[in-house]
Amino acid sequence: MADLVSVLMACYNGEKYLEESILTVLNQTYRDLEFFIMDDGSTDGSREVMEKYADRLTVLEHPGRGNRGQYYSLNEALRHARGKYVAFIDADDLWEPDKIEKQVALMRRTGRKFCYTAVKGFHGDDMDRWFSFTDKDGPLATAEAILLDCGICPAATMVERSALEDVGGFAEDVMPGDHDFFLRVLERHPACFLREYATWYRFHPAQISAKRVLWEDGFAVLRRAAGRYPYGRRLVRKRKAVLYYRLMRHDLRDKKPRFLYYALLSFLYDTKRAAGHALGALRKRMRGTPPGVRQGGAA
Template sequence: MKQENPLVSVIIPCYNHEKYIAQCIESVVQQTYPYLEIFVLDDGSTDGSFAIIQELSKQYGFFAETHANKGLSATLNKGIQQYARGKYVCIVASDDYWERTKVEKQVAFYEKHPDLGFIFGRTYIVNEYSNLIRYEENLPIPNYQVFRDQLVGPYHPNCSFEQLIYGNFIPALTVMIRRSVFDKIGYFDEKSAIEDWDMWVRIAHECKYAIQDEFLGFYRVHASNISNDQEKMQVSRDYLIEKWKGTLKKSKPVFENILLREIADSCVTDKKRAAKLIFSNMHLFFRYKAFRKSFKRLFLKFRFRKKR
């Protein structure tokens, strides 16, 4: 294959998305970049997803298989380890879909910046009927305006591990990763429900990464999004932070800001956990207004309950 036309491996994991899988697959096979190998891996769907996948596979000639349900991370790892041969790897969930020039734009961008571990772009937000809900005008990055002002054309040279560990601002469907990065970093953590964030953090700790400031995909919001399971997400977030605690403590302000956010979130979602975090970190009381605010919120809540 010519150097200027590197092969891109596309992995589409599917689980019970019969309503959306056809649109997802169509958005991949209709890409303007032709040098693709496509793997649609059905993770034991119990609806009609795989029947749709099989019909489209006959029409377009991509690889399709189904296996007993093993979870998203295990499915992705299987696709990468057993099938992906491309220089670059892209993953798109079966309920999301791409803008037609997504791969073409990213390959051109990546070839100019070969030192990057991964790149990502911006995304439109759509509902279950593919109607546009909003543009993702602002990525949820701390100090976003400063981040935005530092963009050089479509390239941001200063994306950091610290920004990413603070919160996941990367739309997974817009990511492109060098295949060789997995050999260095490893594969998706099968113990985590936020396997994408975990992966981006691990890569960012070892490699540079960058935003391509263009809309490249459509992220679908619907009732069965895993991000709606707040308890599961919280457990996975705690697990992620625990993994990096030693590294973060070397950067004290970053660690403390993450802790403040965890306390604030827990005041709403898990008051017992919030109390535990507050009382084990009282040394922060006079240092941070946000800490005192959370302390006050929790204290007033408990006092109100006692009076009733």
């Protein structure tokens, strides 16, 4: 008997790409799905797009159609989910048609409670010029590796419901709630990795990862993680260097002079890694690849 998979999406003003993301779920080869979209107080045409497919998914909303944030919305959607497995997708990302089918098969075979796929990143609508966001030949994710650099996107993941209950869902008070969630799951449950590019992660200016607060809140995620799990002082320092580097990049882009302060902190906390990041960013800029992503190839 097939296991039910619950697919959860939180959407706030995602009209531009929403229909593509909805269809990428509804067209999965794995048919034992339930699909919940939490309308997080959208004021654009997102609700009309959701209602267009209301016979094939469930649209949820907060009291008064308020806006409560992505992770509060996902936790609320989770209350409605009945599946043994839970998958997440943002209102701008895409899946290969057999993504869910292959993840369920791998999780059954390995007995693992957390699964993620390799990911192709792309900008806007240009899927031809993709790059490897999560490399299919990369190492298996561990809590230690994810603490240092979270190379997993939510749309690539599937979690057994029991593991979600172990960690209590998403933290709602920090912007990188997905990073915090992945850490708490991996601290308790080893992952399995579907080494296929089954997920497409879209980059665009309106997404959360483009916001500075994501990296500011990263320090709160780090403090909690270090107090909860024996990551070690050296790894914690390396993560601080990464966060300072990200803040430096934002301030450099916005032409704020404090970028020099964050560059110095990044260098002091992890000299070797900071120098490597700077050289890597320079090489990517020369190749025309946006800094912070890994170079891939055309599909």
